[in-house]
Amino acid sequence: MPWNLNSDSPIFVQIIEHLKIDIVSGKYKPGDKLPSVRDLAAEAGVNPNTMQKALSDLESTGLVHSERTSGRYITEDDNMIKNLRKSLVDVQIEKFFKSMEKLGFTGEEILELVKQYAEK
Amino acid sequence: MNNLLEIQGLSKTYGSVTALNDVSLSIEPGHIIGLLGPNGSGKTTLIKIICGLLQANSGTVLVDGNPAGTADSRAAISYLPDQTYLDGNMTIKAIVEMFKYFYEDFEEDRAMEMISSLNLNPNAKLKTLSKGNQEKVQLMLVMSRRAKLYILDEPIAGVDPAARDYILRTIISNYEPTASMIIATHLISEVEPVLDEAIFLQNGSIKLFKPIDDIRAEEGMSVDELFREVYRC
Numbered sequence: 001m002p003w004n005l006n007s008d009s010p011i012f013v014q015i016i017e018h019l020k021i022d023i024v025s026g027k028y029k030p031g032d033k034l035p036s037v038r039d040l041a042a043e044a045g046v047n048p049n050t051m052q053k054a055l056s057d058l059e060s061t062g063l064v065h066s067e068r069t070s071g072r073y074i075t076e077d078d079n080m081i082k083n084l085r086k087s088l089v090d091v092q093i094e095k096f097f098k099s100m101e102k103l104g105f106t107g108e109e110i111l112e113l114v115k116q117y118a119e120k
Numbered sequence: 121m122n123n124l125l126e127i128q129g130l131s132k133t134y135g136s137v138t139a140l141n142d143v144s145l146s147i148e149p150g151h152i153i154g155l156l157g158p159n160g161s162g163k164t165t166l167i168k169i170i171c172g173l174l175q176a177n178s179g180t181v182l183v184d185g186n187p188a189g190t191a192d193s194r195a196a197i198s199y200l201p202d203q204t205y206l207d208g209n210m211t212i213k214a215i216v217e218m219f220k221y222f223y224e225d226f227e228e229d230r231a232m233e234m235i236s237s238l239n240l241n242p243n244a245k246l247k248t249l250s251k252g253n254q255e256k257v258q259l260m261l262v263m264s265r266r267a268k269l270y271i272l273d274e275p276i277a278g279v280d281p282a283a284r285d286y287i288l289r290t291i292i293s294n295y296e297p298t299a300s301m302i303i304a305t306h307l308i309s310e311v312e313p314v315l316d317e318a319i320f321l322q323n324g325s326i327k328l329f330k331p332i333d334d335i336r337a338e339e340g341m342s343v344d345e346l347f348r349e350v351y352r353c
Contacts, residue, residue, distance in 0.1 A: 002285060007345060010336045011332065042292045042293045
């Protein structure tokens with residue numbers, strides 16, 4: 001099954017997001033070897049050059065590093081992965097608050113609603 | 121680096137109808153390019169001239185440095201036409217043998233591997249297969265050559281979504297960085313993630329030739345949506 005890509009943002013940006021979620025969710029664990037560019041591209045259903053570009057970008061952030069001949073590995077730095085999880089959480093919360101504010105709720109009301117939901 | 125395909129000032133008319141008007145473009149190795157345009161925009165004419173099946177009125181086409189139509193340029197191209205040309209009474213195995221005989225760069229092992237991964241019986245006659253499986257067999261044959269330039273004319277038209285996924289995966293996993301591929305299609309949204317660049321043809325001229333992600337970043341929409349806007353009827 002190819003990855004679910006939407007139409008309004010560049011494909012390589014969406015690949016990066018997808019791989020970040022795979023790292024945070026533990027699909028790829030710290031120190032794991034990533035599949036080859038070709039295999040990842042085939043799994044995602046995307047152009048191999050685009051996958052290459054996304055992986056290079058992840059490398060520049062340090063989340064992924066490459067060993068000259070043996071391939072690419074996930075970072076073993078737990079703090080970096082913790083920070084990544086935190087930044088993904090911030091993105092989700094911001095999205096949620098924005099859509100709730102569109103529905104006319106204030107910050108406090110949203111908090112109360114979330115609490116009620118969690119207790120349900 | 122030498123371009124795999126170099127086209128300069130290409131024009132072609134059929135009587136009073138202009139099919140291609142002063143088309144110039146070059147393609148480097150390592151790219152998968154979508155050739156997109158509405159019906160009658162000149163896609164198939166352009167492809168046939170590159171393959172040496174049609175003569176242009178003016179302009180030059182070099183395939184891997186050799187003029188289109190010469191033996192060397194033809195040998196560099198693996199072409200999937202939009203219509204079948206294989207004899208339906210032949211078995212898959214016989215067709216594979218024929219390709220092996222015809223093309224020096226045909227890899228039989230690769231072909232047989234794809235046939236078994238598709239659970240196809242090599243002794244089945246082509247005409248006994250479903251339409252989707254016939255298309256897969258033809259794509260498998262084209263992709264089993266180690267060519268420089270692959271040209272696929274409507275490779276996924278008329279097959280179900282699962283077969284499309286298989287065909288697109290086959291294209292990606294057989295891709296070589298020393299080769300390039302041109303895919304002409306109307307089914308842009310399905311093929312878009314596989315492409316790195318898109319060419320828009322309009323009335324025989326190139327309207328746009330850009331990387332997919334540049335189009336998405338600049339226009340804030342997919343290539344499929346941009347196409348619908350540019351060619352709105």
